[in-house]
Amino acid sequence: MITLPVLASFPRRVAVFNPAGRYARAQVAAMREAGTALAAGIALGRGGEEMDGLPLVDDLRDLPAPPDAAVLYTPPEGVLDAVRAAAGIPTIVVAAEYVPLHDALLAAQAARAAGSWLVGPNTLGLCVPGQGLLGSIAPSFCTAGRLAVLCRSGTLTLTMARLLSAAGIGQRLVAHIGGDTVCGRNPHEWLQALAADPGTAAVLYCGEIGGDKEYALAEAIPACGKPVVAMLVGRHAPEGRRMGHAGALAGAARETAAAKLAVLAAGGALVAQDPEAAIARLRGVLA
Numbered sequence: 001m002i003t004l005p006v007l008a009s010f011p012r013r014v015a016v017f018n019p020a021g022r023y024a025r026a027q028v029a030a031m032r033e034a035g036t037a038l039a040a041g042i043a044l045g046r047g048g049e050e051m052d053g054l055p056l057v058d059d060l061r062d063l064p065a066p067p068d069a070a071v072l073y074t075p076p077e078g079v080l081d082a083v084r085a086a087a088g089i090p091t092i093v094v095a096a097e098y099v100p101l102h103d104a105l106l107a108a109q110a111a112r113a114a115g116s117w118l119v120g121p122n123t124l125g126l127c128v129p130g131q132g133l134l135g136s137i138a139p140s141f142c143t144a145g146r147l148a149v150l151c152r153s154g155t156l157t158l159t160m161a162r163l164l165s166a167a168g169i170g171q172r173l174v175a176h177i178g179g180d181t182v183c184g185r186n187p188h189e190w191l192q193a194l195a196a197d198p199g200t201a202a203v204l205y206c207g208e209i210g211g212d213k214e215y216a217l218a219e220a221i222p223a224c225g226k227p228v229v230a231m232l233v234g235r236h237a238p239e240g241r242r243m244g245h246a247g248a249l250a251g252a253a254r255e256t257a258a259a260k261l262a263v264l265a266a267g268g269a270l271v272a273q274d275p276e277a278a279i280a281r282l283r284g285v286l287a
Helices: 022-033 076-086 101-113 154-166 187-195 213-224 257-267 275-286
Strands: 014-017 038-042 054-057 069-072 091-094 117-119 125-128 132-135 144-151 171-176 202-208 228-233 270-272
Touching: 014 022, 014 076, 022 038, 022 132, 069 076, 069 132, 076 091, 076 101, 091 132, 101 117, 144 154, 144 187, 144 275, 154 171, 154 202, 154 275, 187 202, 187 213, 202 213, 202 257, 202 275, 213 228, 213 257, 228 257, 228 275, 257 270, 270 275
Parallel strands: 014 038, 014 069, 038 054, 069 091, 091 117, 144 171, 144 202, 202 228, 228 270
Antiparallel strands: 125 132, 125 171
16 A cells, blocks of 8 residues: 555654755745744755754754655756655655756656655645645645645646635645656556545546656556546647646647546546536535
């Protein structure tokens, strides 16, 4: 059985790699405001200092207790080394976009081999409403509830969280699983973990054109035992053109939105053409 660490017990000791950049520093403040327990920042050469009240250390080994989550704001070229350093921490969130493909593959392999749940690369992270935030999904967009939201697009993650909350549909989890071609964990693995979570009553999957991860997801739906609503963006994308980021390019017929929606429907998902239709579907299954 696959377990999602943040749902089994939300992290109580979070380490932030490279916390001092402009973007990272803003997200550190947002995570603390959301109630996330940040233990320290990993900043080589600044051990013993503080940043906005956050203690800084040179190395994970300098922490008094091992962290149970790590958020990495390391630049793309340093992601592989950072993930290898963090391997073994239950949850690792990698924010960086444009991680070299082979580095992303090796990082995902290293995390998996160590038993870590890797979110990203190219992710806004995840939010467990009412418990905490790892990354940069605005907690004000989210409302606690029973729906798990999985998205490939960061913009769509934020949009759906706001629309769902406005519609009165609370979320158990809002996760941007990563927009690059390589994800630390693929959609079907998230679904398998959510199938075992007693707090999840239904799953909304928001995918996009490009790749073939939805085919494995479709195969996993029958065993989930919970309603799955699926929405795909990019139905009108020009053939062969990248839309938005590295993973969103339909290079073959099986990578188009139409083909993926068809296979998801055959697997048992309730498909939706747009957010409004997805919310209507969810109201029906969560009533």
